[in-house]
Amino acid sequence: MRRLSWFNVTSLTLGFAFLYLPMVILVIYSFNASKLVTVWAGFSTKWYGELLQNQAFLDAAWVTLKVGVAASTLATVLGTMAALVLVRAGRFPGRTLFSGMIYAPLVMPEVITGLSLLLLFISLGVDRGVFTIILAHTTFAMCYVSVVVSSRLVTFDQSLEEAALDLGCSPFSAFRLVTLPIIAPAVISGWLLAFTLSLDDLVIASFTAGPSATTLPIKIFSAVRLGVSPEINALCTIMISIVAVGVIGTSLATKRAAQRQKRDEQAAARAAG
């Protein structure tokens, strides 16, 4: 392995500082005893306590969680179905158009997505609230899911599904018993991606949320406009730690599984040879 030169070390430090310094500062100030955000007055966890007393924040967190779970589940179902059709179905008229269209929301500015959904809901006369946010989040998260799932399906050996049919499965039970368990990791990561996207979305949510439903990002954004409070820092720190635990846990589990698979294969090869 190459030694680290001074240049590499500097690039690495600067790169990581650029990415993480703002978050580190946020985390540090969440433990600030002072009410003034920029003045350090000793260590304290009181803002975390106050956060738990703040009913408005707790309500927003609950709405966000509901929206996240519902939207990402819906998006996973629809996205997986879309991926199946786009990968499996051979040529049909408009196939290229469809596969192009599934990717379009990835590059569409969120403002446009949000605005168009708002206009749709108004023209249909739908009352805006939790339900409309769920629909909106499903719409934009679904294409991310379908991208993740279809990249797995491309490498899926289709003879596995044929084998299931051959052994007496109906097409649906072949999917349920063979395809789904095998592509499950991709479906789960699609769900997690959709959940994360829904969790931190501000733009689309603010277009489609009504007075009755406020998500956490909307709440934080409007609170910050009145001035940054240490409570917000504490809230953000909690969110960062949840995400960090999730990401580290997933990557560790994936690595473990890969290592175990490799070990088993080597053992089988040795036993045969």
Next chain:
Amino acid sequence: MAVPVFAPWDDPTQKPLIQFKGVTKRFGDFTAIDNQTLDIYTREFFALLGPSGCGKTTMMRMLAGFEQPTEGQILIGGKDMKGVPPNEREVNMMFQSYALFPHLSVWENIAFGLRRMNQSKDVLEARVEEMLRLTRLTKFAKRKPHQISGGQRQRVALARSLARAPKLLLLDEPLGALDKKLREETQFELMDIQEKTGTTFVIVTHDQEEAMTVASRIAVMDEGRVIQVATPSNIYEAPNSVYVADFIGDVNIIEGAAKRAGDGYDITWAEGVAPLHTRKEEGELIAIPDGGKAYLAIRPEKVAIHTEKPQGMTNAVQGRIIDVAYLGNLSTYHVRLANGTMVRAQTANTRRLALRPFTWEDEVWLSWTDTAAILLAE
């Protein structure tokens, strides 16, 4: 005690298990199978043999129900299979990639098909155990497919496809992924299992040795058509075309003009040398008009090699040894005749190396009997 010969295809009272009736399969403009008619009988070990792209896999996938014929009919056990999906056919398939379910153990893989049959738990478990014993996998029942070797995976695939006791088992290049030695062992295992279970096997392969070893009958295919269907020995000894003769084993082809002579034909094949004579021990040779183009197909092991001109042989030609391929048990001599035709002669090495009389650049005579060559028109 004489064992009755298994030959239902010669018995007009036997009803075939599988009938292809004028089956054509097109993929867009490409014709994969061209107006095919073929009968396969119960308990047969039937091989579809041909180079890749000849349509043999398409034939098999139509039997399994993954493809529907564009025209014609396929009958299994007398029933038209049109529109019957794979899961409702009493046919199982062993896939070339094995297609074992990676998330299930060996035991669960074998039980997979049985679970779709609404059997009681005891019956199911007994059947899985029986299959594990048949394929000698009992020790590996709890392992996942990635925890066993290639040969074991092949046996799991076989056990899984046999578990439902299908009327017909399809095997798609079942031994392609195994090394030579394991492949040969497995061929005999397959034949053994086929006999024990009494299932009809249809195997797809491009390996002619494999087809010869395992099959009761072979269909040699080329470009969507079956060229010849016959037992391995008939395919080898009585091919119906140069294509089949050339595809199965080694063969020398001598081209010439035929002329009726006595009980056979004289073949004029070169200027200034005596014509070759060919006849059949029994039955009639194919009819070729006088002066018509004919081919003689002679297997290298039926060509004898001499230092002097052999006496009393009609079919004797002179040439020079260009190459000797020493295979241990056999040697193949590549001999160039006066007109440039290459003929291979094969001899068993019954003597030690130093005692053999032929080597490179020797002038030799080659001969074969009147009945050794096969006369072909195309």
